[in-house]
Amino acid sequence: MIHGHGGDIYSLARELGRSPGSILDFSSNVSPLPLPKGLRELLILHLDEICCLPEVDSLELREALAGRYWLSSGQFLVGGGTTEWIYGLPSILKPDKVVIPLPTYSDYADAAKSASCRIETLGPWPNAEPKANAEILESLSQAAKGRSLVYICNPNNPTGRFISTKELRQLISLRKEATWVVDESYAPFVGPDLVSSLILEEFPPNLVVLRSFSKIYRIPGLRLGYAVGASDLIEVLAYGARPWAVSRLAQIAGKYLVDQIDYEQEVRDYCKKEKVRILPNFAEFSLLKPMDGATHFMLFRVLAPWTADYVTKNLRKNGILIRDCKNFVGIEDECIRISLRSGSENDSLINSLKELEPLTPSF
DSSP, rough: OOOSSOOHHHHHHHTTOOOGHHHHHHOOOSSSSSTTTTTHHHHTTTGGGGGSOOSSSSSSHHHHHHHHHHHHHEEEESSSTTHHHHHHHHHHHSSEEEEEESSSSSSHHHHHTHHHHOEEEEEOOOSSSHHHHHHHHHHHHHHHOSSSEEEEEEEEEETTOOOOEEEEEEEEEHHHTSEEEEEEEHHHHHHHHOOOGGSSOOOOEEEEEEEEHHHTTTTGGOOOOOEOOOOOHHHHHHHHHHOOOSSSSHHHHHHHTTTOOHHHHHHHHHHHHHHHHEEEEEEEETTEEEOOOSSSSEEEEEEETTTTHHHHHHHHHTTTEEOOOOSSSTSTEEEEEEEOOHHHHHHHHHHHHHHHHTTOOOO
């Protein structure tokens, strides 16, 4: 059972007696732009194909991905979101321990627990600063010994911090006995100037890269993601893959979206511009301290007398979802995370926050 994730517009809609479409969701880290042009029409055109079973192993989509990255289709596994492989890896590889730097995406630990793996957590390092990166790299180097499985979210959720490709490659090369899982779900939002994908270079045998269609293309409801690695490692993982794990419409969407590179750039351009515009507005709130990161989502430390719970609950009353950090170990009660939406929606959030000041929460 998954607990504490963002994007649950349906529960809030039921709670308020409103339609899901009326909820402003800043809790889910998906693209703030509309769906890529032509995708809706394509899915309608192929709607009748839901009457048939999908491809058992998503071969067409794997071939399309191989063409984009100049790799072989045997280096890709497609699943129902990156969750498929976050949970699949520890159960298939059965490592001696799972290493997780904190704070980060809680599913890594949940996946390890579901596979009865021993967990070693490092940190936490809540700030996205160079000093934190140096400490993280040193701690990872010390921890990733033996048959370890190491999860790294790059850029990291929720901090927006990232580690350079060069530093990661050095670490992966140094600790060859460990299997490194680098989750690049948010890399498309910052682009190669900041985070160069590990997919674009030769794959070491102990590396798996995870990528999400859901986030950058705004299709979390279709559940689509993939794992990339050296052929031998992917072959091992394939034995644990579920047949028909990806719906036919998701396969069709994925094949179309592989080539939508211009859309990815549009998202990056918008997020960069909108973040510059909106951050000064947040600076007006004395009780919210931004913890700057590279991504389209922003982490804020909530200062007394406000609490993260107070801010989250009061915004919910107005039909606005933001992400509390209750299941991000190390910052559970201290922070909130907000993802960019359209300019007018971002302004609505700012106005709702202004209504909370100078109120003092009473409990």
